[in-house]
Structure formats: structure tokens, C-alpha cells
Amino acid sequence: MPLPLDRIAHVTGFGMVAGADGYRYRPTRADEFSQILDMARDSGRQVTLRGAGRSYGDASIGSEAILVDISRFNQILDFDPESGVVDCQAGVTLEQLWRHTLESGYWPPVVSGTMFPTLGGALGMNLHGKNAFNAGPIGNHVIDIEVLFPNGQRRILTPQDRLFYQVISTAGLLGVILRVKLKMKRVHSGDLRVLPLSIPNWDGQFRTFEDLRGKADYMVSWIDCFARGKEAGRGDFHAAFYTEEDGDIRVSLRPEHQDLPDTLLGFFPKSVVWRFLKLLNNRTGMRFTNWAKHTSGKILGNGKPHPLSLVGFSFLLDYVPGWRNSYLPGGFIQYQSFVPAEHAPRVFARQVELQQAAGLESFLGVMKRHVPDKFLFSHGVDGYSLALDFKITRSNKEAVWRLSHQMDELVLGAGGRFYLAKDSTLTPEHFAASIGDQTMGEYFSLKAQLDPDSILSSNLARRLGLDPRAL
Numbered sequence: 001m002p003l004p005l006d007r008i009a010h011v012t013g014f015g016m017v018a019g020a021d022g023y024r025y026r027p028t029r030a031d032e033f034s035q036i037l038d039m040a041r042d043s044g045r046q047v048t049l050r051g052a053g054r055s056y057g058d059a060s061i062g063s064e065a066i067l068v069d070i071s072r073f074n075q076i077l078d079f080d081p082e083s084g085v086v087d088c089q090a091g092v093t094l095e096q097l098w099r100h101t102l103e104s105g106y107w108p109p110v111v112s113g114t115m116f117p118t119l120g121g122a123l124g125m126n127l128h129g130k131n132a133f134n135a136g137p138i139g140n141h142v143i144d145i146e147v148l149f150p151n152g153q154r155r156i157l158t159p160q161d162r163l164f165y166q167v168i169s170t171a172g173l174l175g176v177i178l179r180v181k182l183k184m185k186r187v188h189s190g191d192l193r194v195l196p197l198s199i200p201n202w203d204g205q206f207r208t209f210e211d212l213r214g215k216a217d218y219m220v221s222w223i224d225c226f227a228r229g230k231e232a233g234r235g236d237f238h239a240a241f242y243t244e245e246d247g248d249i250r251v252s253l254r255p256e257h258q259d260l261p262d263t264l265l266g267f268f269p270k271s272v273v274w275r276f277l278k279l280l281n282n283r284t285g286m287r288f289t290n291w292a293k294h295t296s297g298k299i300l301g302n303g304k305p306h307p308l309s310l311v312g313f314s315f316l317l318d319y320v321p322g323w324r325n326s327y328l329p330g331g332f333i334q335y336q337s338f339v340p341a342e343h344a345p346r347v348f349a350r351q352v353e354l355q356q357a358a359g360l361e362s363f364l365g366v367m368k369r370h371v372p373d374k375f376l377f378s379h380g381v382d383g384y385s386l387a388l389d390f391k392i393t394r395s396n397k398e399a400v401w402r403l404s405h406q407m408d409e410l411v412l413g414a415g416g417r418f419y420l421a422k423d424s425t426l427t428p429e430h431f432a433a434s435i436g437d438q439t440m441g442e443y444f445s446l447k448a449q450l451d452p453d454s455i456l457s458s459n460l461a462r463r464l465g466l467d468p469r470a471l
Helices: 030-043 094-104 119-125 162-167 202-212 270-280 283-299 310-314 323-327 344-358 397-413 428-435 437-450 459-463
Strands: 008-012 019-025 047-050 066-069 076-080 085-089 142-148 154-157 176-183 191-199 218-223 235-242 306-309 332-340 364-369 383-391
Touching: 030 047, 030 066, 030 142, 030 176, 047 119, 076 094, 085 094, 094 119, 094 310, 119 176, 142 162, 154 162, 162 437, 191 202, 191 283, 191 310, 202 218, 202 235, 202 344, 202 364, 235 283, 270 283, 270 323, 306 310, 332 344, 332 397, 344 383, 344 397, 397 428, 428 437
Parallel strands: 019 066, 047 066
Antiparallel strands: 008 019, 076 085, 085 176, 142 154, 142 176, 191 235, 191 306, 218 235, 218 364, 332 383, 364 383
């Protein structure tokens, strides 16, 4: 059965390195998802699920596939301001959530560095945030999900069902999440108390995370990947703490208190900032930028707590609209690995040394603390993650992929994991080694049962050997 040509659309991952043409559909009703799966079966094509397109690589891209964009399936069905339980269609974004619930004193329990991911995409990848060390991934806070499977079954799954932990985290390859019931986090202020600390080296980074682990509500640290020798691993650490407002008028919970300003210094439009960032977006410019950021962090406000809105602290990536355009024309990838605590200092230090030896230093390094979880494709370990941004050009792409594979070997040797929302470079062998033969066997057994025709796929699934049709 031929599909209409006017449905053809070109989409990319967030990093703009991977892209492909597919047949794009944007359903607004639950029954349309069943019709699309039937259409895929009749036409012999596969279906790729796409939320807000915020995965960096090829997870929401399907070459010649039917692309199901869930962004219009985005109604908040119910919210109980007493319990904080919210019931939503899968296309609801993190931004919709906080705008709907914050004035009642509730904040999403886990958020990414941007407010634009959909809940369906967030659960497909089981995203984590700066509170991963105490809250785990977002799946830990779900009460139930309604899922449509390609075999025709439509089920409501709760944490009492093993299938709940198998559908969440598997990148939309086992079933279509239609609806999500989520327990929101109770907050008594729209502001956090943020403690900035200038950190001199790797030892200081790991020691600070452990010292504040039982005290802070959020922790994250920026790493200068250009620093060497005794200063290797230097950067700026930020811990944040929930607060309570004085008085009955909770001004900080109002949306207008949370909205990010659209200018810098009150007059410079942020919409054009990426054009200036592009001038610095090279190895020399970023070496200077990282040095300047570390130097200013030592001088300005070091160790002095200050208030910051929940939105302002949580969604750093949203401060500069269109910032990813500064990586054009080639785009960028983000490489993030998760390493057990006892091995993380050695592995992260060696990863950065490999970058420096190759002349491919990450322009931005971000470190977080994590805990294990029960989800099938879990990226959580009792340890740390280091996220690294690499600019991609025509001349360096092969070298960046070679560097990524070298860093993979370090991670695998330490018993570490990877995160499909960020991945662009893993090989099927490296991914399988990270999650183990038993988990791979469990996945393929479920795939045969729930999606026997292998309708659900993506370019990521084909690349990592997770699509039986492509094996």
C-alpha cells in the first residue's frame, strides 16, 4: 500500500548530525495510533515514535518509516491539587506540567536540562535530572501508564507489573505509551537556594558530590575539559536546596516569576545570542571560554548561596534560544557514560586525557551523581555520569567516532552504562556488553511477544541491533 507523498518530512536529532526522511503523522486521538500501526503493517513499513525530538542522536528518526509525532496528543486530563497526581496524554511536555501545577505547589519530580521533552519521550528514555542521586529516573515517579502494543493489546501497567519496567526505558521499541499518571513533587516555594563552589580538580569534584549527597536536593558540576595536570577536572559545582516562603502569598510559584527573561542584561535580545556563540564555537574559543568560566567562578560568588527560580536552575539549556545552531553547519553529539563510583575518577580522567591527546576536547563537560534502578535498559549505576559535547565537522567526524569507541572501552571495563537519549556512536557490541546477555535476551523475547512483526523501530534500533528485521 503506497503512502501519501505529502506526508514525507525530513527530521533530525537534536544534535543535527543524524537525519532522515519518513512519513510523518501527528495523531490527536488514541484510536489513531491503532490505525497507524495497522497502516504500517499493510504497507510493510515500520513505525518510529517521536516526542519533541530532543534525543541528541537517531532515537526518534526512522529512514523511510512512518514517523509518529506525538506532540499534538498533549492534553492534561486531570490534576488533583491535594495529592499532586496528574493524568496526561503522552505528548504533554515538562513545560506544560510545571505551568499547570506549580501555582498549586507541585513541580515535576524529575526534569531534564530543557523543559521541552514530552512525557512519552521522557519515559521511553527514562530521563534523569540533577536530582538523580536521590530521585532516580522519572520512571520511579510514575503511578501507571497506558500502553498500546503492536500485537493489538492495550494495557494499563503499574509498578507491580514487570512489564512496566520493560516498556519504560526501551526507547519506544516495545509499545506506544498513550497516557501517563505521575506523582508530582510538593514544593513550598518556586525558588531554590543555590550554592556555587569553585572546584580545583577531579579529587575535589568527587569529594564535593559525596560530602553534599545527603544534604542537597540537586547537584551538578561543570568540568573544564581543557585543563591539564594538577588542574585536570577543575570546574564549577552547584548544589541546590528546596526552600519555604515566608507569608501566605507564594509569589515565587506564579508563572511570571519563573519565566526566563528574553534579554541579557535587560536589553540584549537572547534570540540572537547563538550567532555570537558561533564565533567562539571552535577549539581556541572554547579553551578561552572554559578558562574564563572557571576563573570567574573562583572570584564571583564562590561559596555564597543565592536564590534562583526552579525554572532558572533546572532548564539551563533554555536560557539561550536556538543555542544548538551555534554548532552548524555540522551539528554536535553528546557522549554520556555512567561509571560505578569506585572507577569513575580513573575513567573520567582518562576520557579527558584521550580527548586532549586527539585534539578533540569536549566544549562542555557536565558531571552528575546517580543510583541504580530496576528498568530494563537502565543507565543508572551507583556512581557518576560525565556528559561531553563534541562539535562535528566534515573533517573530524571519523576521529570523534574513533575517540568515542575508545572511551566506550574504558566504560565497559569498569562495568558502566550508556544513555540512549544521548547516544550517536555506540556499536551493537558495546551496547550489548553494557547491559548484558540476559537483558538482551529478555528484550528480544518481549519483542517477539509484543511486536511480532517488528513494527516499532528507529535508526537507533537498527544501528544497535535492536530491530529483528535489520539483523
